[in-house]
Amino acid sequence: MGANEYVVRTKELCKEFTMGDQVLRALDGVHLDVFRGEYISIMGPSGSGKSTLFNMIGGLDRPTAGSVFINDVDMAQLDAHELAYLRCRTIGYIFQTFNLIPVMTALENVTLPMVFAGVPTDDSVEKGINLLELVGLGERLHHKPSELSGGQQQRVAIARALANEPAIVLADEPTGNLDLKTGKEIILLLKHLNAEQGVTVISATHDLKMIDVSDRVVWIRDGKIERIEDRSEIELRVGELEGVEQ
Amino acid sequence: MSRTAGQAVVGRQIQLPLRKAFAISLESIRIRFWRSVITAGGIFLGIAFLVSVLTTSLVQQHLPGTMDAAAQAAAKNRQIWLVIMSLVVCTVGITNSMLMSVTERFKEIGTMKCLGALDIFVVELFLLESGVLGIVASFAGWLAGFGSIWLLAMGSHGWAVAGSIRIVQILTTLGIGIGTGMVLTVIATIPPAIRAAKMPPAMALRTEI
Numbered sequence: 001m002g003a004n005e006y007v008v009r010t011k012e013l014c015k016e017f018t019m020g021d022q023v024l025r026a027l028d029g030v031h032l033d034v035f036r037g038e039y040i041s042i043m044g045p046s047g048s049g050k051s052t053l054f055n056m057i058g059g060l061d062r063p064t065a066g067s068v069f070i071n072d073v074d075m076a077q078l079d080a081h082e083l084a085y086l087r088c089r090t091i092g093y094i095f096q097t098f099n100l101i102p103v104m105t106a107l108e109n110v111t112l113p114m115v116f117a118g119v120p121t122d123d124s125v126e127k128g129i130n131l132l133e134l135v136g137l138g139e140r141l142h143h144k145p146s147e148l149s150g151g152q153q154q155r156v157a158i159a160r161a162l163a164n165e166p167a168i169v170l171a172d173e174p175t176g177n178l179d180l181k182t183g184k185e186i187i188l189l190l191k192h193l194n195a196e197q198g199v200t201v202i203s204a205t206h207d208l209k210m211i212d213v214s215d216r217v218v219w220i221r222d223g224k225i226e227r228i229e230d231r232s233e234i235e236l237r238v239g240e241l242e243g244v245e246q
Numbered sequence: 247m248s249r250t251a252g253q254a255v256v257g258r259q260i261q262l263p264l265r266k267a268f269a270i271s272l273e274s275i276r277i278r279f280w281r282s283v284i285t286a287g288g289i290f291l292g293i294a295f296l297v298s299v300l301t302t303s304l305v306q307q308h309l310p311g312t313m314d315a316a317a318q319a320a321a322k323n324r325q326i327w328l329v330i331m332s333l334v335v336c337t338v339g340i341t342n343s344m345l346m347s348v349t350e351r352f353k354e355i356g357t358m359k360c361l362g363a364l365d366i367f368v369v370e371l372f373l374l375e376s377g378v379l380g381i382v383a384s385f386a387g388w389l390a391g392f393g394s395i396w397l398l399a400m401g402s403h404g405w406a407v408a409g410s411i412r413i414v415q416i417l418t419t420l421g422i423g424i425g426t427g428m429v430l431t432v433i434a435t436i437p438p439a440i441r442a443a444k445m446p447p448a449m450a451l452r453t454e455i
Binding site: 058 | 257258354
């Protein structure tokens with residue numbers, strides 16, 4: 001292990017947003033180390049900073065201070081090409097609103113990252129079909145997102161996130177727009193992929209159903225990490241919704 | 247499948263083959279067909295007017311002289327002013343259309359960047375889309391502009407005048423029509439596209455239309 005033990009590390013991560021003459025500290029000195037292959041959930045109420053943390057780790061926005069290291073590479077040192085490469089090959093993204101390209105079919109959506117990666121068309125189509133079958137959508141290859149249900153769209157998004165065999169899958173509220181049953185299916189799918197393929201899953205969520213499948217849970221509030229718990233340490237009791245000790 | 251054990255150096259190889267870019271752009275036009283028609287309509291009208299003015303002066307060259315030099319110069323200046331104004335109006339219209347188109351797709355653009363698209367790919371996709379509309383609309387505008395004036399000339403003065411316009415002059419109007427249309431389309435597309443391409447993905451994805 002050694003240097004390869006951590007796939008993501010953040011050091012003193014800060015992010016401030018200026019609204020008019022007010023400064024909002026969304027992240028205030030966040031220090032987080034994510035092990036390779038683990039399933040970690042970042043949990044907190046709305047406005048706690050979990051989406052901001054998600055954006056920092058995913059390279060979707062630049063921090064005001066502090067650093068993010070992916071595979072020991074400082075994201076701030078990367079130029080536009082290298083950042084694009086990282087987003088294409090190393091990280092897969094899943095969003096609350098699915099974010100599929102509406103003009104493309106499911107198969108085209110899944111193969112798009114492979115196009116950017118330079119994979120030949122035949123190979124990418126074959127791989128796309130395999131991925132869609134893996135997530136249970138083998139029958140819906142040529143449907144556009146408008147012809148798919150929310151759960152199906154999220155499955156396409158998961159297949160797309162895995163297209164280039166990333167080291168990390170980042171999920172921002174993956175079950176936010178889904179009903180209870182579909183949300184459970186998606187969570188189980190993510191856990192299955194994490195177990196089978198060894199891809200690290202980092203999810204930012206306030207869906208408590210995610211706790212069960214996580215190896216560790218990071219509780220975040222007001223831009224700071226409150227505590228990090230192993231799954232074995234967590235007792236789920238009704239009435240303790242935010243994990244606040246009583 | 248094997249996981250890469252940890253890359254100390256990040257690669258740089260990202261590409262968007264032109265054929266694929268074209269396919270995406272054409273599909274975008276097809277999906278937003280009526281919006282595309284309106285954008286193209288702006289170009290069509292401007293170029294039709296430009297070409298009709300050019301053709302009118304071509305026809306007048308072959309008519310027996312009816313105006314003295316000063317009146318001709320004044321008429322020409324008026325025409326130039328009219329053409330410039332109409333082209334400005336058209337460009338404003340196309341820019342507005344392209345701005346709307348780009349703003350509607352902030353989320354799509356942000357998503358593409360998450361999949362690894364470079365800023366230049368985004369600009370490329372929008373340029374291809376508006377370029378296709380530009381060529382089609384410019385050609386249609388030329389047909390309308392040239393055709394209508396030529397038919398009028400045929401009607402009023404007969405083949406003697408209408409037929410004496412040389413092929414090379416006709417092709418020149420075609421060239422000017424399509425060239426102007428393409429230049430205006432590019433000028434109208436680039437600023438909105440560049441602005442959208444440069445947005446950080448987090449901001450682009452946060453947009454709610």
